[in-house]
Amino acid sequence: MNFTLSYLLEQTINGITLGGLYALVALGYTMVYGILLMINFAHSELFMAGGYVGLGVLKLLADPAIAKGGLSFLAPMQAFFNSGTAGFVALIAVTFLISAIVVGLMGVFIERFAYRPLRHAPRLAPLISAIGVSIFLQNAALLWISSKQLPYSRADGTSFVPAKTAFTVFGVSVSTMQIMIIVTSLLLLAFLDTFVSKTRIGKAMRATSQDREAAGLMGVNINSVIALAFFIGPALGAVAGVFNGMYYGSVKFNMGFIPGIKSFTAAVIGGIGNLRGAMLGGFLLGIIESLASGFISNAYRDVIAFIVLILVLVFRPGGLLGEAVAEKV
Amino acid sequence: MATDMTRSRSVKRPAVPPRKLALWIVLALALIIVPVTLQAAAGLGFLVRILVIVGIWVLLALGLNIVVGYAGLLDLGYIAFYAMGGYAGMLVGQAVSGRLGGATFWVVLIPAALAGTLTGLVLGFPVLKLRGDYLAIVTLGFGEIVRICLNNDLLGLSNGATGLPRGVEQVVPPWPANWLADNVRFPTPIGEFAFGTNLFWYFVVLMLIIGAIVMIRRLDNSRLGRAWVAMRENEVAAAACGINIRTQKLWAFALGAMSGGIAGVTFAYVQQFISPESFTFMESVFVVCVVVLGGMGSIPGVIVGALLIRGVPDLIQGLMVAGVIQLSGDATSMITGYRFLVFGLLMVIMMAVRPQGIIPSKRRALELHPEDDRTLAEEDMQLWDTSHRDISPDDV
Secondary structure (H helix, E strand, O other), X not given: OOOOHHHHHHHHHHHHHHHHHHHHHHHHHHHHHHHHOOOOOOHHHHHHHHHHHHHHHHHHHHOHHXXXXXXXXXXXXXXXXXOHHHHHHHHHHHHHHHHHHHHHHHHHHHHHHHXXXXXXXXXXXXXXXXXXXXXXXXXXXXXXXXXXXXXXXXXXXXXXXXXXXXXXXXXXXXXXXXXXXXXXXXXXXXXXXXXXXXXXXXXXXXXXXXXXXXXXXXXXXXXXXXXXXXXXXXXXXXXXXXHHHHHHOEEOOOOOHHHHHHHHHHHHHHOOOOHHHHHHHHHHHHHHHHHHHHHOOOOOHHHHHHHHHHHHHHHOOOOOOOOOOOOOO | OHHHHHHHHHOOOOOOOHHHHHHHHXXXXXXXXXXXXXXXXXXXXXXXXXXXXXXXXXXXXXXXXXXHHHXXXXXXXXXXXXXXXXXXXXXXXXXXXXXXXXXXXXXXXXXXXXXXXXXXXXXXXXXXXXXXXXXXXXXXXXXXXXXXXXXXXXXXOOOHHHOEOOOOOOOOOOOOHHHHHHHOEEEEOOEEEEOOHHHHHHHHHHHHHHHHHHHHHHHHXXXXXXXXXXXXXXXXHHHHOOOOHHHHHHHHHHHHHHHHHHHHHHHHHHHOOEOHHHHOHHHHHHHHHHHHHHOOOOHHHHHXXXXXXXXXXXXXXXXXXXXXXXXXXXXXXXXXXXXXXXXXXXXXXXXXXXXXXOOOOHHHHHOOOHHHHHHHHHHHHHHHXXXXXXXXXXXX
């Protein structure tokens, strides 16, 4: 094993990138858990859906092969999106916006039809329902889109995001993609944190997560707060899904599973129900995993991640930032 | 306590009503006749195989039912105990099979059960103090740890992704499978009956299930069973009544894990082969689904759940492979593909329509639930709504 400082730095940067993705997905888990006390198992599939929707949008907006294949009215738009930095930035922004909205609406739809009828059911019922949704979405992607791995690129094989080196620190090159992921995830996290702690709607969300019934009595519209949580969570998950596709260069129908459990782990490490905890947990898990795969063993990276989880919970049962919840009698 | 014992013995058990007795006899006969007929009927032998797999899943789900249904602990890594049992049984079995021959399987049931139990205790001891959902994620993580370690051959025993037994080694079928296969065969009107290995395993699994059911029913009516009920209902109140929560949880975990270990070794010997890919997280999820869909804490529920979740997809697949259902190539691939899609959808619908499971446990139905208060409140609200139709709830 070559233990050099630059290798350590490289792995740390990879870890922060990975951590940004985990944090974005973990927020979705933690928001839903904070409000409904339920593990939204389908969240990992919404992450996957984000990857697919993003690929579709990118192809429509910037793949000349699509325009030539019959949708010629797209050609002028594609010319703009494929030209220069302004076009590139607009392309990325539009892609994220559309994927986030589409997947966010999917989340709201799922909540409305799969989870809302179960709000007063025994505690395991929504979990099973969520697993059902997850199996459904995965197989829907398999049957109706493709069972194969789809490359995240134009038909001619060129990537939507050029693999450029943004800058080099101590001999370690950092790619544009990594910078994009880290900056975007930090911005979104800061935005969400401000939204929840400063705005009226954020206050309503916090109130709902503390005590749903009391919040309802105080005039908070519980259903719309829950629906909003089910919009924001999946929307952030979709952003992570698109990034994941761009970063690793492909999407597949079962791509959500592993990042899904990892992100949930991240949310638990940070203290589930706590937004900042999810962010911290995400970055921490990303870095630990990346360092572990670089310096200990790549085959055991998941094992190390889960051992960290178990240790954190054994010594701090509420997670790193979670409060010790007193048992209500 | 001696007086108690004598008193309880002198109390006459209520006689089993004749209708119930008849039902039991019919059930017992069906359990024997149906697989024998299937075995004899030409081309339907594969159904016996499916019954064996379903049976192993019943065993597995009965074990998880102790943990989830009785003790109320959500375990998302239950498959780890199944894997430990399977691997331990296979390893010990391959080491001693030269000396023991046909007795190997019967002997290795013990190390497999021990391996399951020990794993349960090792995992349970540090994590059982955790709250419900944390426990779920820790068990999930543990299940993945076990699978990845087996897959990467951490201890040099599991032979990595290829699985056991290694290379040319053979698994010795248990006594008297071979003897039965060689000697019990006779013609019947529907085809020649031969006592095949699958039918042999069917009876082995059936025996194990009956054993597990007897054990669980006895447990349910014991001090331990009552402690679990109390704990599941309200942990704080149970602790205040002098129940040692940690010990009771450990018991549940260990007993559930033991059942998983036995199911695991049976699975390994039925397949004559074992590899890490049988122990993925999705398998754990399916076992939880069997328990919850069937009805938590309900033995008949678990059996029906296993038949539906494990049996029906295998049945469709098997019927198509056997050519009993004749379909065009397109339709075949469609059904194979849509199987899981429909399955996922059914899970959602099932939970919306009947969240307590197909055959809910009678004992659980009697318990107090926090939801009951809510239901009452909702009914009040509806009454209020009907008498105040002109005011919308938003104005309140």
